[in-house]
Amino acid sequence: MNKTKDLFMAGLWEDNPVFRQMLGLCITLAITNKVANGVTMGVAVFFVLTASSFVVSLIGDTVPRRVRIPVFMLVIATFVTLVYIFLQAFFMPLSQALGAYVGLIITNCIILGRLESFSSENSPWDSLVDAAGVATGFAFALIAMSVVRELLGFGTLFGIQVMGPSWTPWVSMILAPGGFLVLGLLIWVQRAISPVEEE
Amino acid sequence: MNKLDELMSDVADYTKGHPYLQHITEVVETVRAIVFHHGEAASESPFLRDYIEIKRYMFAVVLAVLPATFAAIYFYGWRALAMIAISYVAGGIAEVTFTLVRKEEITEGFLVTGILFPLILPPSTPYWMVAVGIIVGVILGKEVFGGTGYNIFNPALVGRVFLTISFPVAMSSRWVPPLTGGWAGFTQYSVDTITTATPLGVFANSGTLAPLRELFLGTIPGCLGESSALLVIAGGIFLMLAKIVDWRIPVAYLGSVFLFSTLGMFLWPNQVAPPLFQLLAGGLLFGAMFMATDPVSSPTTKEGRWVYGVFLGVMTVSIRAFSGYPEGVQFSILLMNMFAPLMDEMVMTFRYGPVQKPYK
Amino acid sequence: MKEEIWMVAILVLVATISAGLLGFVNVTTRPIIKKNEVRKLRESVLESLKVDYTADNLEDKFESEIKTKKLDGKEIFFRYNDSGELSAVAFKVTGSGFQGPISGLISLKPDLKKIIGLEMLSQQETPGLGARITEEWFLNQFKGKEVEPRLLIVKSGAEEANNKVDAITGATRTSKAIQGLINDDVKHVRNDILTDKVMEGYLNE
Numbered sequence: 001m002n003k004t005k006d007l008f009m010a011g012l013w014e015d016n017p018v019f020r021q022m023l024g025l026c027i028t029l030a031i032t033n034k035v036a037n038g039v040t041m042g043v044a045v046f047f048v049l050t051a052s053s054f055v056v057s058l059i060g061d062t063v064p065r066r067v068r069i070p071v072f073m074l075v076i077a078t079f080v081t082l083v084y085i086f087l088q089a090f091f092m093p094l095s096q097a098l099g100a101y102v103g104l105i106i107t108n109c110i111i112l113g114r115l116e117s118f119s120s121e122n123s124p125w126d127s128l129v130d131a132a133g134v135a136t137g138f139a140f141a142l143i144a145m146s147v148v149r150e151l152l153g154f155g156t157l158f159g160i161q162v163m164g165p166s167w168t169p170w171v172s173m174i175l176a177p178g179g180f181l182v183l184g185l186l187i188w189v190q191r192a193i194s195p196v197e198e199e
Numbered sequence: 200m201n202k203l204d205e206l207m208s209d210v211a212d213y214t215k216g217h218p219y220l221q222h223i224t225e226v227v228e229t230v231r232a233i234v235f236h237h238g239e240a241a242s243e244s245p246f247l248r249d250y251i252e253i254k255r256y257m258f259a260v261v262l263a264v265l266p267a268t269f270a271a272i273y274f275y276g277w278r279a280l281a282m283i284a285i286s287y288v289a290g291g292i293a294e295v296t297f298t299l300v301r302k303e304e305i306t307e308g309f310l311v312t313g314i315l316f317p318l319i320l321p322p323s324t325p326y327w328m329v330a331v332g333i334i335v336g337v338i339l340g341k342e343v344f345g346g347t348g349y350n351i352f353n354p355a356l357v358g359r360v361f362l363t364i365s366f367p368v369a370m371s372s373r374w375v376p377p378l379t380g381g382w383a384g385f386t387q388y389s390v391d392t393i394t395t396a397t398p399l400g401v402f403a404n405s406g407t408l409a410p411l412r413e414l415f416l417g418t419i420p421g422c423l424g425e426s427s428a429l430l431v432i433a434g435g436i437f438l439m440l441a442k443i444v445d446w447r448i449p450v451a452y453l454g455s456v457f458l459f460s461t462l463g464m465f466l467w468p469n470q471v472a473p474p475l476f477q478l479l480a481g482g483l484l485f486g487a488m489f490m491a492t493d494p495v496s497s498p499t500t501k502e503g504r505w506v507y508g509v510f511l512g513v514m515t516v517s518i519r520a521f522s523g524y525p526e527g528v529q530f531s532i533l534l535m536n537m538f539a540p541l542m543d544e545m546v547m548t549f550r551y552g553p554v555q556k557p558y559k
Numbered sequence: 560m561k562e563e564i565w566m567v568a569i570l571v572l573v574a575t576i577s578a579g580l581l582g583f584v585n586v587t588t589r590p591i592i593k594k595n596e597v598r599k600l601r602e603s604v605l606e607s608l609k610v611d612y613t614a615d616n617l618e619d620k621f622e623s624e625i626k627t628k629k630l631d632g633k634e635i636f637f638r639y640n641d642s643g644e645l646s647a648v649a650f651k652v653t654g655s656g657f658q659g660p661i662s663g664l665i666s667l668k669p670d671l672k673k674i675i676g677l678e679m680l681s682q683q684e685t686p687g688l689g690a691r692i693t694e695e696w697f698l699n700q701f702k703g704k705e706v707e708p709r710l711l712i713v714k715s716g717a718e719e720a721n722n723k724v725d726a727i728t729g730a731t732r733t734s735k736a737i738q739g740l741i742n743d744d745v746k747h748v749r750n751d752i753l754t755d756k757v758m759e760g761y762l763n764e
Contacts, residue, residue, distance in 0.1 A: 059573075067566045071573050078577040082584060089588040092595045096681060168325075171729065172365035175685065181339070188343075367729040523731060 004129050011133025017110045018141035018183075019190040024110045028142060029179035031101050035158050038146030040094050042139025044087075044102060046132070048079040049111050053119040053131035060120035072115045073106070080105045110138060141186070148182050149173045203440040207231045230262060253347070256494065257307040259443040261314055263434035264489060268318065270430045271423040274377035275322040278389035279423050282317040282329050290316070290333035297342045308347030312336065315489055316355040318424025319482060319529070320362070322390065323373050328366060332358040352536045353496045356529050363529065371524070374400075374420040395420050398480045399525040402472050414479035425485040428478075435488030444492035447501060451508020452487040452515075453478060459516045470520040483515060486528035496536040502549075503542040511535050599680065600664070601625075604636050604649050607666040607676035628761075631752050636666075637761055645669045645762050650748060651680070654740030657732040659683035661692075665741060667706070669762065671749045674710075677701040677741075689733030700724045706745045712738040 017023045024045075031037045052075045063071050084102045087095035095102065105111070114134055119127040150156055153174040155167030172178045211227045214220035271279040294309045316333050317324075336358025341350040363370045374397055375390040377383075384390075397420050398409035413419050417427025425431065439446040456477055463471030477483065491497060491511055498507050511531050518527025601621045605612050612620040626637040636649040649666035661682045666675040677698050684690045691697060704710060705722045712726045712734045726734035753761075 063569055064562065064566045067570055070570060074570075074573050074577050078581060081581050085581075085584055085588050085592070089591040089595070092599070168328075168366060168369070170365040171367055171688065172361065174688070175364070177364060372728065 007126065007129045008133035008136075011130060011135075012137040012140060014194065015134075016137040016141060016190065017134055018138060019187050020196075021110075021113075023113060024108045024138060025183070027101055027104060027108060028145065029176060029183065031098060032142055032146040032179060032182075033149045033153055033174045034097070035143065035146045035150050036094065037097055038142035039139070040087075040091070040098060041101065042135075042142050044083045045105060045108065045111070045138055046135035047083060048076060048105055049114060049135040049138075050128055050131040051079050052076050052111065053114060053127045054124055056115045057119040057122060057124045057127035063120075068116075068120065069112075072112060072120075076111055076115070077106050110134060144186055145179070145182050148186075149178055153178065201440075201442060203437075204231065254307050256443055257310045259438060259441055260311045260489065263438045263443075264314055264318060264424065266430040266434055267424040267427065267485070268314070270417055270427040271318060271322075273384045274379070274417060274426055275375070275423060276378065276384040276387040276389045279317070279322065279384070282320065282324065282326070282423070283314055285326050285329045286317040286333045287313040289330035290337050293334045293337040293342075297338070297346070301346070303346060306347045308341075309337070312341075312354045315424075316358055319355065319359050319422050319485065319490075321370060321374055322423055323375050324362075324369060328362060328369060332362040334358075335361045348495055350495055351540075352533055353490055353493050356490060356533050356536075359529050360533060371400075372396075376420050377418055377426060379418050397421050397525065398476070399472075399519065402476070402480075403519075403525040406469065408472065408476050409480065411475055411479060414476070419480075421480075422482060422485075425482045428484050431484045431488055435484070438488065438492070444488075444494075445501075445504055447504040448492050448497060448508045449487045451505045452491055452511045453483070455509040455512025456483060456516055457512075459513055463516055463520060467520065471516065472519070477516065477519070481519075481526045482528040486532055487511075490528075491532050491535075496539060498539045498542045498546075500543050500546040502546045503539070506542050506546075507535055507539060510538070603664040603678040603680055604666070607649055607664050607678045608636075608638055608647050609676055610638075630757070633748070633752060635748075635753070638666075639763075643763055647675055648753065649675075650744075652740050652744040654736060654743065656682060656684050656736040657689050657730070658685060661733075661736060661740060663737075663740070665701075665745065667745070669758070671745065671753060671758075672705055672707040674701045674704050674706060684733045685730065688727065689730040691727050691730065692733060692737060697725075697727065706742065709742050710738060 011017070015021060018025065018028050027041060031041050052072070055075050056072060059071075060068075080103065083105070084095070087098070087102060114131055118130050122130070147157065151163065152170040153172075154169055155161060155163035161167075170178070173182070207227050208231065211224050211231070214224045214227070217224075268279070268283070290309060290313050295305060298305050313333065316336060317329055320329065320332070336354045336356075339361070340352050340354030340357030341347065344350045372394070374395050376393060376395050378387065378390060396404070398414060401407050401409065409419055415428045417429065419426060435444075435449060438444045439449070457474045460471055460474040460477045464473055472480075491508070498504050514531035514534060515527045518524060518530055524530070598617065601617060602612075604625060605617070605621060608625075610620060610624055624638055626639070628635050628637065633650060637645060638647040638649070640646040646669070647666050648669060648671065649664060651662055652665050653660065653662040655661070659682070661684070662680045664678045664680055666677075667673060668675060679693045679698070682690065682692060684692065701710075701724060703721070704724060707722070709722065711720075711723045713723050714726055714728075
């Protein structure tokens with residue numbers, strides 16, 4: 001039980017993919033200007049990562065080492081395409097807002113990284129927990145950033161006015177520079193709370 | 200002894216004991232003490248040729264922008280002073296918080312940033328925006344790099360650029376015309392907001408040039424401290440004579456703007472404004488005298504300073520002529536700040552050969 | 560040799576399963592996605608023509624109010640009033656914006672000069688700046704403006720005129736793009752597709 005919890009928490013906090021491992025930053029910077037986008041992307045990555053982790057942990061031993069990367073890519077691409085079609089069919093506005101970024105989950109190094117370094121060598125259960133932890137950590141980072149950016153950049157949360165009608169939007173927060181600034185500041189906060197051990 | 204120092208000493212001697220002018224003696228003596236710091240002279244060798252330290256530099260710069268500050272109040276009312284006060288309080292809180300957390304001494308570095316920052320803002324900037332800007336400038340422009348002396352960028356400009364990209368409407372399209380005649384702003388709190396455009400903005404839109412005389416005196420819309428070319432030049436010359444800042448940077452910067460706008464005017468007559476207009480309009484003089492010369496973020500070698508100034512001029516003229524922004528001084532200085540260490544290193548390498556690394 | 564065959568077999572197997580799964584999902588959801596797109600287009604057509612509708616009667620309203628014709632490969636929507644006279648024409652306008660393609664739907668009076676309404680179908684402009692072209696206040700400005708001789712999108716505060724619309728502050732490039740795509744596409748339709756001669760055939764139901 002304890003091992004499960006540790007595995008999950010490592011992905012969520014101590015080895016947070018965005019704040020600690022600096023992975024998946026392209027998507028992180030590009031889509032976090034609205035909380036709805038952050039949540040959708042978080043859920044999409046959660047689905048793709050847990051599903052492909054599970055599948056890879058099942059077939060990991062069977063796949064010859066030399067073709068493992070193409071096989072992993074195929075598995076990831078399948079699930080990403082599923083999410084892509086699903087969003088288009090049932091969540092049209094969100095799929096338009098996220099545009100090409102859903103397709104780009106395929107190249108998100110967080111996912112391939114977990115498959116390569118963890119799922120292919122561990123049991124299905126451990127892989128699921130690990131994937132869930134990392135994906136939750138990613139979603140947490142996306143939501144944390146998009147809350148700051150949407151609040152300052154639009155004065156809203158989930159599109160609802162919260163900062164009052166006279167709020168002056170901080171345009172920089174919506175644009176790329178704001179993404180970098182908020183990312184930097186949040187990494188600072190995360191490392192201040194649990195400092196990196198110097199080697 | 201420095202010429203300016205000598206002059207001040209003469210003035211002080213002359214006015215001493217004079218029935219009407221004796222008050223001037225005290226003022227001049229105080230200024231002289233701050234700027235030239237005669238307090239701690241060594242009586243035995245080794246001697247320092249010139250004693251410069253952070254306190255002396257900071258007070259001298261504040262002194263040099265005082266004329267421009269008075270002009271700001273004259274043209275835009277006492278609100279200008281309120282903006283400076285807010286900048287000092289908000290930025291001071293950010294500064295003190297960091298020094299306390301880091302358990303360091305509080306330095307005077309902030310005195311200059313705190314007054315330069317409001318002076319490069321539009322007169323109608325809301326108070327909360329002033330506070331946000333100076334806090335961002337102090338934290339992201341200085342403290343994240345390790346505090347005074349470690350910053351790569353000029354903190355006041357970091358705050359200004361953050362405001363420029365965050366609040367494009369407030370920062371670039373709400374200019375107010377200056378007050379003139381009689382006591383003007385000294386009897387008013389603020390200018391009733393009538394939106395106008397700056398001379399550079401007018402040129403970018405319609406190609407019309409403002410009269411040089413108005414640019415020189417400052418009776419044109421612009422940022423608080425930059426309007427009056429006359430008073431900015433006066434402050435700059437004071438700093439150069441007192442050897443607080445190196446004359447090479449302003450001279451190279453302004454010279455390069457003059458040269459490249461003359462050249463550009465013939466190549467792209469519709470986009471590049473004539474040289475004299477370029478020199479006097481916008482924040483160029485203020486930037487060249489007080490911002491580009493910041494000893495922390497500019498090069499330290501003589502040759503490096505020449506190169507730095509020339510590149511600043513090229514960039515300013517280019518941004519003014521070919522970008523969506525009518526003014527380019529803030530971006531030019533920040534961008535060149537980034538290259539300052541590189542320039543120094545190149546000069547050193549050229550002069551003394553490649554730097555030997557202590558380890559492999 | 561045996562190992563190579565095994566590698567290929569695994570790859571083929573995984574690819575087959577993946578393709579089969581995706582093919583199945585694609586076939587089942589295609590009608591829904593298609594329907595979404597058609598619905599969005601129809602909503603925009605009705606919206607730009609200022610026809611009242613609700614989510615439930617959208618299809619009925621569209622069928623009864625609008626006649627769709629495909630001319631020279633371009634879908635054109637005609638609306639007739641009660642006495643059978645042509646009252647409005649609508650079609651898609653497309654072009655490239657600051658960050659990617661922009662497409663909108665414009666409806667005009669039968670003279671093809673006066674705008675009745677404008678709606679945005681898709682755009683990828685900067686959120687908070689260029690993306691504000693989808694906001695009500697911006698689109699409402701177009702109502703009643705003239706595309707003749709040219710529709711102009713100008714800095715706010717400029718002199719008012721019946722062919723001028725306020726641009727979005729801070730999004731000059733997007734505003735210019737909208738100006739370009741409206742003028743170009745309307746001109747194209749007027750000169751090449753719905754020429755005066757062609758129009759005569761559609762003036763009455």
